[in-house]
Amino acid sequence: MNPAEQTHAAKLIGAIGSRAQLSLNGKWKYIIDGYETGAFGFMPVWKDAKPKSKSDRLEYSFDASPTLWVPGDWNSQDDKLFYYEGRIWHRRLFEIPEEMREQRLFLYFDAINYKAEVYFNNEKLGEHEGGFTPFNLEITGKLRDGENSLIVAVDNRRRGDAIPSNVTDWWNYGGITRDVRLVALDSTFIRNFHFQLAKGSANHASGWVELDGEKLPESVEVELPELGLKESFTVDDTGKARIELDLPGLQRWSPDNPKLYDVTIRAGESSVSDKIGFRTLETRGMELLLNGKPMFLRGVCYHEENAVRGGRAWSVEDAKRFLGYAKELNCNFVRLAHYPHNENIIRLADEWGILLWGELPLYWGIHWGDDQVLENAKRQMGEMINRDRNRAAVIIWSICNETGRTEPRNKFLKAMADHVRSLDDTRLVSAALQPDKIEGTGKKVISDALGEQLDVIALNQYIGWYDGLPDACKTSDYEVRFDKPLIISEFGAGALFGFHGDKETRWTEEFQAWVYRESFPMLERIANFRGCAPWVLVDFRTPLRMLPGIQDGWNRKGLVSERGERKQAFFIVQEYYRKRLE
Ligand code: GCB
Numbered sequence: 382m383n384p385a386e387q388t389h390a391a392k393l394i395g396a397i398g399s400r401a402q403l404s405l406n407g408k409w410k411y412i413i414d415g416y417e418t419g420a421f422g423f424m425p426v427w428k429d430a431k432p433k434s435k436s437d438r439l440e441y442s443f444d445a446s447p448t449l450w451v452p453g454d455w456n457s458q459d460d461k462l463f464y465y466e467g468r469i470w471h472r473r474l475f476e477i478p479e480e481m482r483e484q485r486l487f488l489y490f491d492a493i494n495y496k497a498e499v500y501f502n503n504e505k506l507g508e509h510e511g512g513f514t515p516f517n518l519e520i521t522g523k524l525r526d527g528e529n530s531l532i533v534a535v536d537n538r539r540r541g542d543a544i545p546s547n548v549t550d551w552w553n554y555g556g557i558t559r560d561v562r563l564v565a566l567d568s569t570f571i572r573n574f575h576f577q578l579a580k581g582s583a584n585h586a587s588g589w590v591e592l593d594g595e596k597l598p599e600s601v602e603v604e605l606p607e608l609g610l611k612e613s614f615t616v617d618d619t620g621k622a623r624i625e626l627d628l629p630g631l632q633r634w635s636p637d638n639p640k641l642y643d644v645t646i647r648a649g650e651s652s653v654s655d656k657i658g659f660r661t662l663e664t665r666g667m668e669l670l671l672n673g674k675p676m677f678l679r680g681v682c683y684h685e686e687n688a689v690r691g692g693r694a695w696s697v698e699d700a701k702r703f704l705g706y707a708k709e710l711n712c713n714f715v716r717l718a719h720y721p722h723n724e725n726i727i728r729l730a731d732e733w734g735i736l737l738w739g740e741l742p743l744y745w746g747i748h749w750g751d752d753q754v755l756e757n758a759k760r761q762m763g764e765m766i767n768r769d770r771n772r773a774a775v776i777i778w779s780i781c782n783e784t785g786r787t788e789p790r791n792k793f794l795k796a797m798a799d800h801v802r803s804l805d806d807t808r809l810v811s812a813a814l815q816p817d818k819i820e821g822t823g824k825k826v827i828s829d830a831l832g833e834q835l836d837v838i839a840l841n842q843y844i845g846w847y848d849g850l851p852d853a854c855k856t857s858d859y860e861v862r863f864d865k866p867l868i869i870s871e872f873g874a875g876a877l878f879g880f881h882g883d884k885e886t887r888w889t890e891e892f893q894a895w896v897y898r899e900s901f902p903m904l905e906r907i908a909n910f911r912g913c914a915p916w917v918l919v920d921f922r923t924p925l926r927m928l929p930g931i932q933d934g935w936n937r938k939g940l941v942s943e944r945g946e947r948k949q950a951f952f953i954v955q956e957y958y959r960k961r962l963e
Contacts, residue, residue, distance in 0.1 A: 392593075393767040394517050394564065395573030396655045397489055398724070403481065405473055405488075405531065405561040408448040411455070412441055414468040419534060420498065426470045427500045427532055443472045443532075451561055452491070454554035457692030468536040471557060474528045482524060484565040485594075489517040491559030491695075491723060493535055495543060500532040510757060511544065512537070513685075513720040513742070514764035517564070533557060544757055545742035550936060551684055551719065552922040558693045559723050567651040569594025574646055575770050576603070576624060577807045578659045583673070584628050586659060590646055592620035598649035605642050616648070633672045634658030634773040636713040639734030641773075658731055658773030662809060664836050667909045669809075669866040671736075671776075678736065678868055678912025679958040680714035681707050681940070684921040685722045688935075688943035700726035704735055706918055706941055710951065711958035716870060716914040719744050719782050721765040730774035737774045738811070738870075738914075739765055743781035743797070749789035758793075759800050766804045775808060779870075781831075782813040783841055791830055798834040809836040813870040816842060816859060823856040832863045841871035841916070844903065845896040850885075854899035859907045867909035871916035872900050876950065877931050878920075878942035888931050893938075894949040901957050915940060915954055 394400065412419065412426055419426035424441050432439050449455055455462040455469060462469075477486070488499065494512030498505065501520050509516045537555030539547045575588035590601045600613040601622045608630055614622040632640045641656040661672050668675045683703055687694040694703065704726065707715050715735055717726070720742040730737050741762050748754045762778070769775050780797045784790055798810050812835055816825040825842075832838050838861055845851035851874075861867050876893035884891040897915070904910050920939035926932040935943060940951040 392517075393515060393573060393764055394487060394489060394566075395767060395771075396653050397491075397515070397562065397564065397768075398728070399654050401481070401484075401565045402489075403475070403478065403563040403565075405475060405563055406451055407473070409451045409471045409473045409557070410443045410446045411449045411472070412443065412446050412470045413462075413465070414470055414534070417468045417536070419468065419470050427505070427534070428503055429472060429530055429532060443470075449556065451557045452559045452695045454494070454556040454558050454693045456552065456554050456556075457690075466538050466553060466555065468534055468538075469555065471533045471535060473531045473561070475531065475563070476528055477524055477563070481563070481565040485519065485521045485568060485570065486524070487517045487519050487564045487566065488531065489515065489562040489564050490557070491515050491561070493533065493557050494537050494553075494555055496536040498534040500534075502530055511761040511764065512558075513722070514761050515559075515724075515768055516764065541746070542748045542751055542754055544747065544754065544761060545720070545744045546746045546748065548746065548925075549719070549742070549744055550923050550925050552686070552924065554693045559695050567594070567649075569596050569598070569649060570651045571601070571646055571648050571653045573767055574624075574653070575805075576644060576657055577771060577773075578661050580806050581661075581663070583633070583661055584631050586624070586626045586628055588624045590614070590622045590624060590648065592616060592622075592648050594620070596649075602647040604645045604647070606645075607642055628659065631659055634660040634734075635672055636734035636736060639732060639773075641731060655771060656731070657771050660773050662776055662807065664809065664866055666864050667866050667911065669837065669911045676713075676911070677961055678714035678914070679710075679712050679961055680716055680738075680868070680912055680914035681710055681712050681918045681954070682716040682718045682871060682914045682916050683707070683918040684718055685720070685726075686919070686921050688919050688921060689945050695723045695725070697725045697729065700729045703918065704729055704733060707735060708733065710940070710955045711962060714738070714912060714914065716740070718917070721761075721768075724768060727769055727772050727774060731772050735774060736776050737772075738777040738779055739769060739775050740779040740782065741765065741797075743784065743794070745783060747781075747784065747790075747793075749787065749793045755793055755796060758797060762797065762801060763804060766801070770805055777809050777811045777837060778805070779811045779813065779839070783815055786829060786831075794831055795834050811835050811837040811839045811868070811870075813839045813841050816840060823853070824858050824860060826860045826862055827867070828862040832865070836865065837868060838863055838865050838909065839868045839870035842869060843872060845899055846874040851892075851895045851899040854903040857903055861907065861909045863909075865909065866911040867907060868911060869904055869913035871914065872904075873897070873916040873938045874950075875932075875937035876948055877937055878944070878946045878948050880931075888937065890949040894953050897950045897953040897957075915950075919943065
């Protein structure tokens with residue numbers, strides 16, 4: 382089996398939550414491999430050998446090693462791993478239930494940051510690069526009776542040619558940060574499917590079903606019981622079927638009515654079910670249209686972190702807590718910054734009616750000229766899209782954040798925009814850009830050539846924080862040189878919760894509130910302004926922010942502190958969005 386092929390995005394198993402599975406979450410043994418020798422040196426950890434006699438020399442032992450919880454980053458689980466960047470070997474032993482043994486079996490990892498090498502029963506299965514997207518590896522025919530051994534080497538060292546690159550303004554949490562599943566499937570199974578309203582149509586769905594297996598049935602059946610629909614579609618000899626289906630009487634999904642339909646797809650003996658919402662999405666000039674109606678995005682940015690507990694967020698409970706804050710703010714939109722977030726939050730947004738922006742960590746200093754980096758970016762993008770392609774909540778795929786304007790970057794990002802559209806033409810493509818100043822005036826223009834490739838222009842802007850004092854908002858104006866909608870994808874200021882003073886004093890809640898008060902009227906003057914997302918919902922950990930007594934390792938631009946306390950600015954944003962609802 383070719384490992385590169387196995388980790389290819391197109392081969393991802395979709396609707397993973399509804400497949401027959403055994404969770405491999407729980408306590409995993411771990412061995413720190415500080416000099417990265419566990420795969421080849423005198424300490425071949427991957428072999429998980431046991432001493433055969435008392436004179437045997439073995440210089441490691443998983444059995445005697447401590448444990449980490451999976452899912453979970455290592456940094457927040459053990460003080461001595463807090464700053465660790467390197468390789469850690471993880472091991473889980475498990476038995477395979479009798480009823481699964483005759484099926485095709487896959488290991489499915491929701492995410493591992495950053496690089497993973499997977500060994501099963503002492504054989505290397507494959508590798509995966511990219512810390513925030515899922516991948517799966519087949520283990521059919523490799524089972525042992527009794528205990529099976531799954532060993533994963535996780536390496537979170539930063540690299541210039543990785544995605545993201547060396548420097549980010551967030552914590553580089555390492556580990557098996559999301560669920561691990563053993564998935565049992567039929568010999569021919571439905572690997573993935575796309576089923577959404579066709580671009581430009583209010584009630585006609587189109588898409589595809591992709592089968593995997595040697596014996597292909599002649600057709601697949603798609604059923605939506607609530608609409609009384611059941612239809613068959615022909616399977617071609619590559620195992621793909623095209624779906625075209627009218628949905629009469631459809632209630633379209635929207636934040637006000639997040640209606641999801643049960644959809645079942647059958648292929649021979651195999652079937653898969655999902656809950657799917659259907660909505661249209663388009664732009665017309667400066668307008669952003671959901672189900673044909675202009676909309677304004679009342680958003681907020683969120684890092685995938687449970688600051689209150691410490692560490693990466695991953696669970697349904699985490700998602701409820703943080704989308705709960707967003708709801709309280711009167712949001713209808715969340716920018717999931719700066720990388721693909723876990724599937725739980727995306728599915729909850731589908732249920733709760735919150736629109737989402739999904740993003741790839743093409744952030745700051747990427748090696749744009751490197752073809753392998755482009756391949757890596759395309760694969761990670763494919764993995765995110767293949768996981769989320771049926772989620773009505775997701776409306777935007779963002780291809781980068783604050784990237785310097787060079788020719789190689791423009792070429793790379795044009796290739797990314799084309800790639801996204803080739804995988805999914807039902808959503809909008811955006812990117813967080815930065816403005817240009819016109820010297821001697823308060824005017825700033827958004828003229829980045831990348832704007833040509835985007836459906837929605839997005840701008841990170843910090844007047845009042847990095848750029849002058851909040852008063853500057855009164856005399857500053859933005860002009861968007863594209864006839865397209867604009868989202869302010871970041872704005873805000875830092876404040877330490879509970880630190881009070883006059884509004885001129887940096888880091889006070891009053892200063893932060895002042896920035897928001899001044900920002901909204903300025904943003905309202907921009908003709909294309911169709912939404913905004915304050916930076917950021919909750920204070921988050923980052924090694925870039927070390928100011929003692931104020932930051933202490935936290936970016937303080939949260940509207941909510943790391944202990945869940947709401948700052949003054951929270952209520953200003955909440956009130957602005959309440960008025961926007963009227
Ligand atoms: C930005 C970045 C974001 C940072 C933020 C800040 O422009 O996109 O990742 O955390 O500014 O706080 O400066």
